[in-house]
Amino acid sequence: MWSASKDTAGRRVAEWLGSLVALLTGLILVVALIFTRTFAPASAGIGDPYYPEAGGSGYDALSYVVDVTYDPGTAVLSGSTWVSLMTTQPLDVVHLDLMLAVSEVEVGGAKAGFTQRGSDLAVPLVTIAGLPANRAGEVVNILVAYSGSLAGLKFRDGFDPVYWNGAETLISGEPLSASAWFPSNDHPSDPATYDITVGVPTGVEAISVGTLLGHGADPAHPGEDTWHWRTATPAPTYATMLAVGQYDVETVPVQLDGVERTAVYAVSEAVAARTQAMDWLKESGAAVTALERHLGRYPLNALGGVVPGFTLEWAGMETLGRPVYDRDAVGKDNVLFHELAHQWLGDTVTLRQWHDIFINEAMASYLEWMSVAEAGGATPQQNFDHLYATSKGAFWSLRLSDPGTRDLFTRVYDRGPMVVHALRVRMGEDAFSRFLADWAGQSGPRSLDDWRVAAEKASPVDVRPLLAAWLDGTSKVPSTTENGFS
Numbered sequence: 001m002w003s004a005s006k007d008t009a010g011r012r013v014a015e016w017l018g019s020l021v022a023l024l025t026g027l028i029l030v031v032a033l034i035f036t037r038t039f040a041p042a043s044a045g046i047g048d049p050y051y052p053e054a055g056g057s058g059y060d061a062l063s064y065v066v067d068v069t070y071d072p073g074t075a076v077l078s079g080s081t082w083v084s085l086m087t088t089q090p091l092d093v094v095h096l097d098l099m100l101a102v103s104e105v106e107v108g109g110a111k112a113g114f115t116q117r118g119s120d121l122a123v124p125l126v127t128i129a130g131l132p133a134n135r136a137g138e139v140v141n142i143l144v145a146y147s148g149s150l151a152g153l154k155f156r157d158g159f160d161p162v163y164w165n166g167a168e169t170l171i172s173g174e175p176l177s178a179s180a181w182f183p184s185n186d187h188p189s190d191p192a193t194y195d196i197t198v199g200v201p202t203g204v205e206a207i208s209v210g211t212l213l214g215h216g217a218d219p220a221h222p223g224e225d226t227w228h229w230r231t232a233t234p235a236p237t238y239a240t241m242l243a244v245g246q247y248d249v250e251t252v253p254v255q256l257d258g259v260e261r262t263a264v265y266a267v268s269e270a271v272a273a274r275t276q277a278m279d280w281l282k283e284s285g286a287a288v289t290a291l292e293r294h295l296g297r298y299p300l301n302a303l304g305g306v307v308p309g310f311t312l313e314w315a316g317m318e319t320l321g322r323p324v325y326d327r328d329a330v331g332k333d334n335v336l337f338h339e340l341a342h343q344w345l346g347d348t349v350t351l352r353q354w355h356d357i358f359i360n361e362a363m364a365s366y367l368e369w370m371s372v373a374e375a376g377g378a379t380p381q382q383n384f385d386h387l388y389a390t391s392k393g394a395f396w397s398l399r400l401s402d403p404g405t406r407d408l409f410t411r412v413y414d415r416g417p418m419v420v421h422a423l424r425v426r427m428g429e430d431a432f433s434r435f436l437a438d439w440a441g442q443s444g445p446r447s448l449d450d451w452r453v454a455a456e457k458a459s460p461v462d463v464r465p466l467l468a469a470w471l472d473g474t475s476k477v478p479s480t481t482e483n484g485f486s
């Protein structure tokens with residue numbers, strides 16, 4: 001009786017366990033099927049048609065805490081960066097961009113695997129039975145330790161952001177630059193904040209973006225000075241910068257939005273006209289005040305400027321709160337206005353994709369035209385008339401709404417502001433003022449299509465034919481009232 005009933009009970013338990021296992025297996029299969037149907041694997045590259053390898057998909061970078069040491073004598077940079085991100089989908093792998101060699105990776109404080117292929121750093125997240133462990137909306141903290149030489153890094157399309165001459169170093173440029181010195185989602189559609197600590201040999205200056213929190217000897221590392229910088233508002237990765245070398249550094253009190261802040265200006269000792277360069281940089285405060293009349297409150301809590309001791313491939317670069325200027329640009333107020341206008345237009349209202357470059361460069365160039373006129377220079381109408389009368393050929397045949405990588409930074413600086421001027425003439429002063437302030441008052445990624453919609457909404461007359469002719473056309477725009485000619 002006992003044994004019989006025991007046998008029966010045993011069989012029942014075994015049958016019940018068998019059914020349970022079958023049920024669970026079925027459930028796992030169903031969950032896995034649902035999951036694999038809705039789960040799109042993360043890709044190396046955020047999906048930019050112009051720069052397919054740039055960035056990574058499936059997440060939103062929140063902040064980068066960069067802590068590196070750098071010797072401008074050898075060009076060797078080493079250290080670590082904490083990348084804090086939020087997943088935007090179930091995520092199995094985080095793809096970051098970094099051109100230096102990685103030695104170790106931690107995810108959430110635990111050692112993790114990684115692979116590096118070209119500039120792509122792939123960090124698998126812990127998975128259970130092949131399923132992504134992270135759902136959308138989860139914060140993931142990744143620590144990357146790395147080192148390497150900045151000399152000889154190979155960037156594509158001739159846009160090399162690294163300048164080094166054995167004594168001084170500058171990392172600044174677009175479309176890519178951050179991945180030369182810290183792991184990042186190196187694409188403008190994913191703005192984030194930056195906390196940057198750089199250790200350099202004693203007596204060397206390390207200038208970066210945002211507010212200078214402190215600098216001085218590092219007791220833990222004899223022979224080293226550390227410089228600590230921090231930004232407060234999210235900005236694209238290409239708006240970061242590192243300048244290391246012998247620099248004159250001056251701090252100047254400046255009023256930003258009624259609050260007294262400290263502007264930090266830096267001029268390389270290799271610049272011949274150092275005093276002139278420093279005096280010119282100090283005009284930044286007045287330039288910001290002039291721009292605020294059109295764009296609204298200055299969006300940052302940091303201000304400054306840097307003139308390195310290199311001949312750069314560009315006149316200025318809108319690095320966050322502290323643009324970098326070529327030494328030949330010193331004294332050219334239009335460059336100062338242009339880069340400071342970018343603090344709103346490009347650094348705060350950022351690009352969705354690189355083919356949207358018009359909303360950065362045409363707008364900053366037009367603010368440059370307006371500000372120069374207000375300072376007594378040529379008027380926007382004079383610039384417009386001159387360009388219309390003298391330009392031919394490739395000036396008109398390039399499609400501004402899709403310029404391609406080769407012409408990403410060409411016609412957008414002259415035909416670009418012409419479009420904005422035509423729009424201003426067509427929509428009228430009041431509508432244009434509101435349009436400018438409203439557009440500049442946003443933050444985060446925007447597309448050229450967003451800009452068109454904003455212009456159409458702001459205008460009392462239909463500007464769609466004007467925008468089509470100027471942005472999508474590939475021949476000289478006819479001088480009609482409808483196209484914004486006065």
Ligand SMILES: [Zn+2]
Pocket residue numbers: 318338342360361364
């Ligand atoms: Zn620009």
